[in-house]
Amino acid sequence: MERRDFLKTMAITGAAASSSTALFSGNAEAAGTLDIGEVKSVKIDVLSETSWFSNDNLKKSMLDYGGASTNQYTIPWDADNAGGYSSLITVTTLDGKDHKILMDSGWSNTWMDYVYEMHGIPRMLRNGEIEFMVLTHWHLDHYWGIESTLKHNPKIKIYAPATHYPEDMALLRDKAHHKATDKEGKQVPICKNDVPHTGELVLCSTEGEKGEGVYKPLPGMAIKLFDVPILLRVRGENVLYFNVKDKGIVTVTGCCHPGILSLFSEARRTFKDYKPYGCYGGLHLTLFETWDPKFDDVIRGVKSFGLQKVACNHCTGWLWAEKAAEAGIPIVKGTDKYKSYKRQSAVAKATNVFLTNGDTVVF
Amino acid sequence: MSEIVANQAERKNINVFFGLINLAVAFVVVSGLWFVFLHPNGVMALYTPMYGFSLLVAFVASIVLISKVTDFYPFAGPSLGTVSWGLVRTIAAVAIMLFLVYGFFWGFIGRFGITYFSPYSIIAAGGVGAEIFNARENASTAIVYLLTAFLWVALTWSAGFGQWPWVGVQRGPAALARIGIVGLLSTIAYVVLFHPHVCYLFFPAQTMAGVEPWWSKWAMTSSAYYNLGLLLSILMWVIVSDVLWEGYPWRIVDRKGQGNLWRGLFTLIGTFVLGILSFMALLAAMNIFWLEPFEGGQYTDAPYFRYLHAGEISTFVALAAFIVKTYFGNLVNGPNIWVRAALRTVAAAIGGTLFYLFYYSSLSTFLLGKVPGIAQPEDTPLVWTLLFLSVVLIQADFFAGWPLVRKEK
Numbered sequence: 001m002e003r004r005d006f007l008k009t010m011a012i013t014g015a016a017a018s019s020s021t022a023l024f025s026g027n028a029e030a031a032g033t034l035d036i037g038e039v040k041s042v043k044i045d046v047l048s049e050t051s052w053f054s055n056d057n058l059k060k061s062m063l064d065y066g067g068a069s070t071n072q073y074t075i076p077w078d079a080d081n082a083g084g085y086s087s088l089i090t091v092t093t094l095d096g097k098d099h100k101i102l103m104d105s106g107w108s109n110t111w112m113d114y115v116y117e118m119h120g121i122p123r124m125l126r127n128g129e130i131e132f133m134v135l136t137h138w139h140l141d142h143y144w145g146i147e148s149t150l151k152h153n154p155k156i157k158i159y160a161p162a163t164h165y166p167e168d169m170a171l172l173r174d175k176a177h178h179k180a181t182d183k184e185g186k187q188v189p190i191c192k193n194d195v196p197h198t199g200e201l202v203l204c205s206t207e208g209e210k211g212e213g214v215y216k217p218l219p220g221m222a223i224k225l226f227d228v229p230i231l232l233r234v235r236g237e238n239v240l241y242f243n244v245k246d247k248g249i250v251t252v253t254g255c256c257h258p259g260i261l262s263l264f265s266e267a268r269r270t271f272k273d274y275k276p277y278g279c280y281g282g283l284h285l286t287l288f289e290t291w292d293p294k295f296d297d298v299i300r301g302v303k304s305f306g307l308q309k310v311a312c313n314h315c316t317g318w319l320w321a322e323k324a325a326e327a328g329i330p331i332v333k334g335t336d337k338y339k340s341y342k343r344q345s346a347v348a349k350a351t352n353v354f355l356t357n358g359d360t361v362v363f
Numbered sequence: 364m365s366e367i368v369a370n371q372a373e374r375k376n377i378n379v380f381f382g383l384i385n386l387a388v389a390f391v392v393v394s395g396l397w398f399v400f401l402h403p404n405g406v407m408a409l410y411t412p413m414y415g416f417s418l419l420v421a422f423v424a425s426i427v428l429i430s431k432v433t434d435f436y437p438f439a440g441p442s443l444g445t446v447s448w449g450l451v452r453t454i455a456a457v458a459i460m461l462f463l464v465y466g467f468f469w470g471f472i473g474r475f476g477i478t479y480f481s482p483y484s485i486i487a488a489g490g491v492g493a494e495i496f497n498a499r500e501n502a503s504t505a506i507v508y509l510l511t512a513f514l515w516v517a518l519t520w521s522a523g524f525g526q527w528p529w530v531g532v533q534r535g536p537a538a539l540a541r542i543g544i545v546g547l548l549s550t551i552a553y554v555v556l557f558h559p560h561v562c563y564l565f566f567p568a569q570t571m572a573g574v575e576p577w578w579s580k581w582a583m584t585s586s587a588y589y590n591l592g593l594l595l596s597i598l599m600w601v602i603v604s605d606v607l608w609e610g611y612p613w614r615i616v617d618r619k620g621q622g623n624l625w626r627g628l629f630t631l632i633g634t635f636v637l638g639i640l641s642f643m644a645l646l647a648a649m650n651i652f653w654l655e656p657f658e659g660g661q662y663t664d665a666p667y668f669r670y671l672h673a674g675e676i677s678t679f680v681a682l683a684a685f686i687v688k689t690y691f692g693n694l695v696n697g698p699n700i701w702v703r704a705a706l707r708t709v710a711a712a713i714g715g716t717l718f719y720l721f722y723y724s725s726l727s728t729f730l731l732g733k734v735p736g737i738a739q740p741e742d743t744p745l746v747w748t749l750l751f752l753s754v755v756l757i758q759a760d761f762f763a764g765w766p767l768v769r770k771e772k
Contacts (some may be wrong), residue, residue: 056494063496066403067411068741069734074404228662229736259661290492290501291566293576293585294667301659319491319566 525622
């Protein structure tokens with residue numbers, strides 16, 4: 001209705017508004033037809049959502065070396081500030097069988113080795129219990145810790161965005177040791193991988209497998225690539241959708257660069273009998289704990305979808321999560337388990353509106 | 364003012380081939396300037412994006428201040444030649460830009476009046492997000508908005524009201540009077556159209572300083588990109604009618620060609636209506652490509668992006684209009700104003716389309732160092748367009764078209 005009000009307002013001051021109305025009423029809400037099946041439940045263990053420990057430190061590196069559009073491989077990042085983003089997803093299919101998926105591999109190998117040990121990930125990788133890995137996107141904090149995963153299972157099947165750069169592929173396959181030049185002209189090591197990936201690599205494109213726009217590694221699960229431009233010269237993000245029986249669609253993201261409402265909207269356009277139920281992941285909103293009126297738009301938009309569970313962390317920003325909770329969005333609260341990790345994010349707060357390190361959510 | 368006549372001048376004798384060479388040289392100059400000042404991996408890397416954006420808007424505003432508002436006072440006269448005056452005016456525009464951003468906004472208004480115009484005052488005030496990167500982006504956002512309002516008012520005044528009501532007044536006092544009226548109206552436009560957004564850039568929102576964005580209900584966004592896109596769409600028609608249509612149809616009510624109240628009002632209302640129509644048409648076209656946007660959507664799904672993008676497209680066309688006039692002598696010079704205006708407009712639309720295709724091409728990704736794709740939140744083509752526009756305006760207005768156009772003896 002508000003859209004119509006907008007058009008009516010325009011009509012007062014400009015002719016031809018009525019003829020444009022037909023054009024504005026697009027088919028954004030057209031229902032999808034793709035049936036991906038169902039799963040019984042989805043459990044997500046947050047291995048680490050702390051991609052870096054200090055926002056100020058990270059921002060300073062970006063600011064000093066060209067800003068948000070700079071190539072991430074040209075910035076001499078502070079290794080001591082590096083953490084990583086990674087989650088373990090356990091999907092229970094309708095036959096009662098559990099399937100484990102690793103989502104992302106973090107940034108610092110030191111941090112990721114520590115986090116993986118805490119959660120028994122090395123063993124699960126070695127014995128094949130983790131069936132495959134989904135790389136959501138090629139950002140440093142999701143990908144540069146790839147050695148921590150591959151050294152336990154270099155043959156693991158990986159779903160990754162097809163929108164990669166040569167440096168990305170060199171790190172995955174060619175034992176690359178990337179360095180960046182600092183202001184003094186010194187070469188600073190920024191990431192490395194001595195264990196090349198030898199397993200199947202599924203490069204996800206927007207066409208998907210069979211031209212359906214998605215990849216379906218398990219019944220009830222779909223991976224969809226959103227080919228969007230992202231800061232630090234990265235492109236494209238894989239998003240995971242699960243259709244949980246009797247509940248609805250659960251959207252799982254790494255950073256949600258395409259925008260959470262866009263993910264919901266795409267699901268509505270794509271999946272048969274779309275019913276939103278929940279979401280998990282970084283929502284890429286008040287990333288650096290700063291506000292903008294467009295974040296108010298997102299709160300209003302998310303509310304309109306009527307989700308039952310919103311579990312967020314990482315680049316969502318505590319500020320947005322707190323305001324969203326105040327506005328009545330069903331934010332899944334975290335616990336104090338993150339304090340058992342040897343390091344914590346500088347922005348973690350007692351409000352626990354983040355599902356943070358060591359926490360679990362079940363959909 | 365004299366420019367109101369100059370801008371409507373009939374086709375000059377410009378060789379199309381030399382025009383093309385001049386345009387190519389201008390493009391190379393723009394690319395060089397981009398690498399030095401804005402390229403993320405260039406020398407100064409100011410495209411953050413809002414910081415570089417604010418400097419570019421301030422530069423274009425300085426050019427417009429000298430050429431349109433003060434009518435080159437005191438940078439004109441027989442004491443210097445075309446090239447010398449061009450250099451003096453260019454240096455003056457750079458100096459005004461630096462003064463506006465660092466002196467007037469950061470050092471004066473932001474320090475003694477309105478906190479958000481100075482990054483240092485924002486940091487000193489403390490609170491969420493009060494660090495240099497974010498503070499500078501927020502202060503730059505406010506400067507971009509205010510100076511966009513200035514450009515709209517200044518160019519509309521120049522195209523419509525012209526010398527009114529100071530016809531016959533000496534150049535100095537008339538220039539000061541125009542600075543006063545344009546400054547006043549720009550401030551009012553800024554306060555209504557943009558200030559509420561800036562007040563909501565902070566947490567908690569500065570509710571005692573600004574109202575909640577009043578357009579959010581129907582625009583489906585609290586972002587003032589709604590007003591920015593609309594204003595840029597209107598501005599495109601101000602420029603197109605002034606540059607390509609020789610001041611028509613507004614000059615029908617102005618027999619002397621100096622500008623008057625009725626022509627001013629006609630221009631104001633006419634360009635407003637045309638701007639709304641083109642704004643809506645562009646939004647409708649985007650709906651066909653990207654389907655309908657929705658509240659809270661991001662990237663191409665974001666209502667605020669659609670509004671901004673309409674403004675970005677309009678600015679591509681405005682740039683093309685200046686190029687059609689400056690480098691190609693307005694191309695068509697038939698006896699019928701409506702025919703030649705229409706053909707020139709088509710040429711500008713084609714030029715704008717070519718700029719659009721270039722900006723989102725792989726070549727631009729390489730040259731400008733930007734992330735490929737549309738709607739990246741850290742990227743707006745307005746910055747590149749303004750840089751190009753400033754180069755064209757300097758040649759056209761400050762150097763009187765030299766070396767492409769030689770002074771007639």
